[in-house]
Amino acid sequence: MRIGARYLWSDGRLCEQAVLKIEDGKVVSCGPRNGGPVDREVHLAMPACTDLQVNGGGGVMVNDAKGADGLRTIAAAHRALGTGWIMPTVITDAPEVLADAVEAAIETAGEPGLLGLHIEGPHLAERRRGTHATRYIRPLDRATVDHARALKAAGLQVIVTLAPELADPALLAELVDTGAVVSAGHSGADLPQARAAFDAGVTCVTHLFNAMDQMSSRAPGLLGAAIDSEVYCGIIADGLHVTPEMLRIALRGRPSTGLTFVVSDAMATVGGPDSFWLYGNEIRAVDGHLINAEGAFAGAHIDMVTSLANLLTFGIPLAQAIPMVTDIPRKVLGLPPQSICDGWSADDLLLLDAEMKPAA
Template sequence: MTRISGRIVTPGGIVTGHLDLDGGTIAGIVPDDTAGDDVIVPGFIDLHCHGGGGHTFTTGDPAAARAAAAFHLAHGTTTMLASLVSSPFELMRSATLGFRPLVDEGVLAGIHFEGPYLSAVRCGAQNPQYLRDPVPAELTELIKVGEGAVRMMTVAPELVGALEAITYLRDAGVLAAIGHTDASYDQTHAGVAAGASVATHLFNGMRPPHHREPGPVVGLLSSTATVELIADNIHLHPGMLKFAAGSAGPARSILVTDAMDATGMPDGSYELGGQAVVVADRVARLSRDGSIAGSTLTMDVALRNAVAAGVSLTDAVTMASTTPARLLGLSDRGALAPGLRADIVVLTPDLTRKQVLQAGLPPAP
């Protein structure tokens, strides 16, 4: 039996005491006011990540994907999707086949395709040469060869055939997300009605709100969709993060990194989806037009930034772990409770990462 002591952030609130582990499972929580002031939270679940530690998911290389997942695991992300960017179909298919064994092994929880069925007007750092309207045959093939590995796809709902694609994804058990979109408020709600359940990095890559045309941001916040929030203090002002999290609530908000391979690496020149990226002072931008190109964020820092922005610790933990677990249908993790998998991050009182366990074990050196 392993015991971890401190302030345990549970679904019912914070309990000062001991978290008892039996192998890879949480065995119990024992209250004890003398247990110390470390903060114990469930392992983070990141639904939107393109890479880290100098390794990328976007080329479909399994070795690079394994290394990127290991980098983020060391920062507390015990479950993650591998996010690709807009690409030719051949790369999408080969990446699905290449990553499927990693999903079977549990290194990845699945694949997220951010594109290519996105708005050219709001493409952001997506490569415009690969953008296109949804192609039903491509969706069918990816889901077929993925055998359950394809877990999420971002689509702009205003595109020709987008609503049909969203419904197809939903019916196939794939999370349909709305993002990189110039949709109106009504078009956004039509996308949710068709089956979309996630907003890809709310605010970013979207038509800005206007009081006479609320657009996708207000459309998504006023819907049933769960909204992704990049808590790096670059994509979103802390005040906007707090506002969005308060508007949607922790059960409909998730923290994501949108991290690229430059995460954890020195400033310099990088690449994303065939486009040159320059990273300076933690900010990644496309060389061609200065668009923000992903982030250099890790989930431990995202949690700390959310709390600093005014989100309560319990709500921030829900957004970083519990809500994304529910979206993925992973009922065995995402919270600290007896019987769940022992995915655990121990933080210092100032929320700096101290220890990580995945199914009760530390990351491999």
């Protein structure tokens, strides 16, 4: 099959008018379109998305303790929506729930689509906990450091989101030394504390704007420090957690275009039923919102391809938007950009129409 693409994203570049030839489920050639017939026309061909913050999908939450099969269900739900690689995310919970998630991730090491584990909490600032349960919040402990070390030893990627201003400096240094990506989030850090965290090896910030103090002219806090720094920043592009105006302001304020990436922060409703249970409470998706009983956002009901479409609607250029859902998340983990070349699996190829929806 020959596929004609108006745009092709590969190896960190946006090319126009390309042709991909696919045989037996593999890309056997990819190059400029120099005439000749094609079997299918698409607007954009690109690698499937990479999402570093996936709490759930397909009716399952990582915290549901359904083991490796639960992680596989979540990954399959997101792959069906155009996301080929995920970091399953276990949120604040009892120590045994975190231990089970670590064990499940290690069991899936090397399986397609599952990159490792994002540990979001429990080492958070209580006043910035969002939907995370107060009863499970606790200071950074050696158990989490040991979990990160075990995950890395299994060849997995690791992200740990914590409030750096509350972490013991020695334990924080040990966590950084494991090779985990340490991300500041659910934090009340002020500007000096944020800068100190970045100097100590915190290289990322979790869902920019959300679960952190909002900046003012005399108190930029973690938010202002992050925007004005070289650290990576995740952001939710559903238009609800962050308005399009604030998203554009943040992108314009960054030192470069290669530092801000999209996360879905998806919950079990993505690719699944319209409700799920969290901490014994039912959470429902209503008009794109997920709200808990306290009125706080309970994650997001969005996938990465929809997020990409939103970025374009918000006025972000295509060449800037695509890497925010593909290459930059991989860069956060120290992985190279993906190149659609000979031998590339067609299952890892995302084909979109002009509305940024999967091409029929």
